[in-house]
Amino acid sequence: MNIIKTGILGLSAVLCALLVKEQKPQFSLLISLAACILISYNAIFRLKTLSDLFESLMAYTAMKSSYFLILMKIVGISYIADVTSAICKDSGYHAIGSQIEIFAKVAVLTVSAPVMLAVFQTVTEFLA
Incomplete structure (x- = not known):
């Protein structure tokens, strides 16, 4: 559709x-x-189609599958948080919806920590 x-x-x-x-x-x-x-x-x-595309890209590159899983977790967290926050806000519970959004941002940062660490390690190796 x-x-x-x-x-x-x-x-x-x-x-x-x-x-x-x-x-x-x-x-x-x-x-x-x-x-x-x-x-x-x-x-x-549509996410299933995108998942298949990422798997094809991983076959052509040296990208670790763990990075792909992290990316999919981030997409899932964002989607679920957006939907649940919107439902709460539409129901009149704006404070709860806002707290869900804050928690989702913290969860995304937590899940993406290994990727950020890998980027910092790569940069420091490049500069050294």
Whole structure:
């Protein structure tokens, strides 16, 4: 599903949810949730394609597979944090959503520490 179809799906879900919200607010939430699930499924499917591409690139380069796994963890942390933070903020819990974003940033820094260490080691070896 390309971005145009995804955009149309999202806008259609919002319009339907707004129309239904007046009569049955619980159905509005279900419409929103269904649209989020469909869009997330398509995003995850695209990540599988990206994963295959990275595996092909690793075969051509001397890149360690551990770096690839770190990159995929960072993408996963970012995606999950963004979705959960947006849900919290949309529900009116902005403070919790902001704390999720802060935790995600710390988690990304923690996960990426081995890569940063490898970069510093490479730079110091190059300068020495």
